[in-house]
Amino acid sequence: MSTRAPDPCAAIGGKKWVSPKEVRACFNSYKVDGATRSNILDVAEKTSAFHTSVNYQLSAPAPFSDIHENLLQDISRMRRESYASEYEFHIDISRTFKRLNDGHCVWVNYCYVSLFVNYLPTPLSLLTAADGTQSVHISPEAFSVASAEFPDQIDLWQNSLPGPLKGKLESFSGAKVLLINGKVPFEAVNDNAAIAGSYQALSARQSGYFSSYRVAGGAWGYLLGQFAQQSLPLDDHAILTVQRANHTIPETIILPYRSRIGSTAVPFTDTASWRTNNCRALDDTNGIDYYSATKPEGRVKPAERRHLMNEALDVSPFTNIALPGPLVPGLVAIGGSDAAAKFYLAKDGKTGVLALGSFSDSDYYGFLNGLLTGLQTLKSAGATQLIVDVTNNGGGYICAAHWLHRIIAGPKSTTVPQAGFDTTSRDGPLAQLIVKSIVYNKTDPDNFLLYNPINRRDAKENFFAADNDWLQPPVPLVINGRRDAFSQRQCQPEGFPGDPPAEALFDTKKVAIVSNGRCASSCSLFSIAMAKLEGSKTVAVGGKKDVKQRYCGTIGGQSTDFATIDSEIKTAGLKNHILSPPDLNVNGVLGITWRLAFGVDKPNEPAEWQEHAADLNLPLSASLSNNPVAIWEEVARRLF
Known part of the structure; x- marks a missing residue:
């Protein structure tokens, strides 16, 4: 009599903590389905026609010449590949997109x-000693963070330590790391940087391996880094050879990774409920016809998303882990502070600080007006110089980036009529058909669509007329030997929320923009404009001395996703066209870089592929690591 094999997903269903091996057993038990694979790849291939950088990323120019991903060729390869499981296929397509090193164009399957x-x-932290030598260390605050965030697992880790070290996990905080899984630390760092994706700059991908901080939800958060946090159950354990403080003999420990159920996961009990609850397409996975009578309830109305975004899609989600109390700024946050922004006046009475974790917030106008209020309050309090800390800022509202530039710098040729850069969109056949449908068939009478000429401005800051077929004629280019076509130049189409101040709030040469290099999208647009147009200083915190540190990563000009483009296609009545991607059948998100911004140094080429080297690489000592106030004071001392 045969018995049915146990369901490996039942072994993890309903549990908060499990081993990575158990999660992989569940994931690997589900065989790849040919129809699902074809569906995902069809969406990816046809949506790539809207992604601006497909041909640039075949072989990016220096200084980003390590980017050489042939996306369409790999999609073709994956159609033929043999996979043992759908999870194996997911890793392949996910890493294929990550090789673009573009945080706007990624594949996420929830x-x-x-x-x-x-x-x-x-x-981990990269720390610099007094003599200038740099070493990887277990972060000094590691035990404090772990015991607060993982109180139900800390004993397991304590008991995993060998012999007399059992129960002494706290003593490893601050320890110098000599080997990670048998490799010298930066071999492990660079191995991770090769697959991490999201940022063109190697320095930013290296930085992601280490712990850091961020303002989010009105609080100071702590990011564990990609060594201590993995969004997939990739590794079962880490083998660390370390030298503890006040010890001379190296010690090797083996620490198990533990897998915790994600905050957005829908509970399940077995394979069937895992697939039903977490793997099927949701109401917002695909687009809608904005004028259909059968729109799903709860959708964001097009009018509510008109504030254009340029935001990286991070496959490693930010957590709500709190920055340890001793590291949280003890300064009093002043008026204008909100969920994404905090304003402080430093102890010297002349340095204002804007800690900006994002360029977006739930209240668009409240957020932009809060930026103005905060800066004006700082100036009234006596601030004559400004630090803008954009550590781990993944972008947000494009207009917020231009608004912040304008109110800091005041009215001048670099901010009026446009504080920002000209952009261009890919001009492919399906995009052209969308515009023609809007212009000639009047399929968007309420002006909801990105492609509606009413929502676009030409390079002279004039809105296109409603009957302007603005993708005609295409501007032909040959990129890496491939023919491509882009639109005419466009200005950013949004205005400001009221009248900005009639004068500059700060001398832009007394402004320093500080980050760990993981500043993307709208954050990059702001930082580049301030650095290259206004002479502001840029600081990359904590980078390796022999690697060029860049103050921002992915740039773009405007980002969007498959669901939004799908809505454009459906509203234009083109869903059944042979060039249109099908509806996605899985719970996934595919990001797109929809517009590229032109650069400053080379104004006829995308900013994406130009140099953005930091003025100062500020090394982190143990006293500076993840300590915002100490970092700001050191920046002020060095630059002002």
Whole structure:
């Protein structure tokens, strides 16, 4: 009599903590379905026609010449590949998109990504000694963070330590790391940087391996880094050879990763409920016809998303882990502070600080007006110089970036009539058909669509007329030997929320923009404009001395996603066209870089591929690591 094999997904269903091996057993038990694979690849291939950088990313120019991903060729390869499981296929397509090193154009399948998240109690930091030597260390605050965030697992990690070290996990905080899984630390760092994606700059991908901080939800948060936090159950354990403080003999420990159910995962009990609850397409996975009578309830109305975004889509979700109390700024936050922004006056009485974790917030106008209020309050309090800390700022509202530039710098040729850069969109056949449908068939009478000429401005800041077929004629280009076509130049189409001040709030040469290099999208647009047009200083915190540190990563000009483009296609009545992607059948998100911004140094080429080297690489000592106030004081001392 045969018995049915146990369901590996039942072994993790309903549990908060499990081993990575158990999660992989569940994931690998589901065989790849040919129809699902074809559906995902069809969406990816046909949506790539709207992604601006497909041909640039075949072989990016220096200084980003390590980017050489042939996306369409790999999609063709994956159609023929043999996979043991759907999870194996997911890793392949996910890493294929990550090789673009573009945080706007990524593939996320929530059937797998962050369903369970891998954690270690030992986040890492790159620290610089007094003599200038740099070493990787277990973060000095590691035990404090782990014991607060993982109180139900800390004993397991304590008991995993060998012999007399059992129960002494706290003593490893601050320890110098000599080997990571048998490799010298920066071999491990660079191995991760090769697959991490999201940022063109190697320095930013290296930085993601280490712990850091961020303002989010009105509080100071702590990011464990990609060594101590994995969005997939990739590793079972980490082998660390370390030298503890006040010890001379190296010690090797093996720490198990533990997988915790993700905050967005829908509970399940077995394979069937895992697939039903977490893997199927949701109401907002695909687009809608904005004028259909059968629109799903709860959708964001097009009018509510008109504030254009340029935001990186991070496959490693930010957590709500709190920055330890001793590291949280003890300064009093002043008026204008909100969920994404905090304003402080430093102890010297002359340095204002804007800690900006994002360029977006739930209240668009409240957020932009709060930026103005905060800066004006700082100036009234006596601030004559300004630090803008954009550590781990993944972007947001494009207009917020231009608004912040304008109110800091005041009215001048670089901010009026446009504080920002000209952009261009890909001008492919399906995009052209969308515009023609809007212009000639009047399929968007309420002006909801991105492609509606009413919502676009030409390079002279004039809105296109309603009957302007603005993608005609295409501007032909040959990029890496491939023919391509782009639109005429466009200005940013949004105005400001009221009248900005009639004079500059700060001398832009006394402004310093500080980050760990993980500043993307609208954050990059702001930082580049301030640095290259206004002479502001840029600071990359904590980078390796022999690697060029860049103050921003992915740039773009405007980002969007498959669901939004799908809505454009459906509203234009083109869903059945042979060039249109099908509806996505899985719970996934595909990001797109929809517009590219032109650069400053080379105004006829995208800013994406131009140099953005930081003026100062500020090394982190143990006293500076993840300590915002100490960092700001050191920046002020060095630059002002």
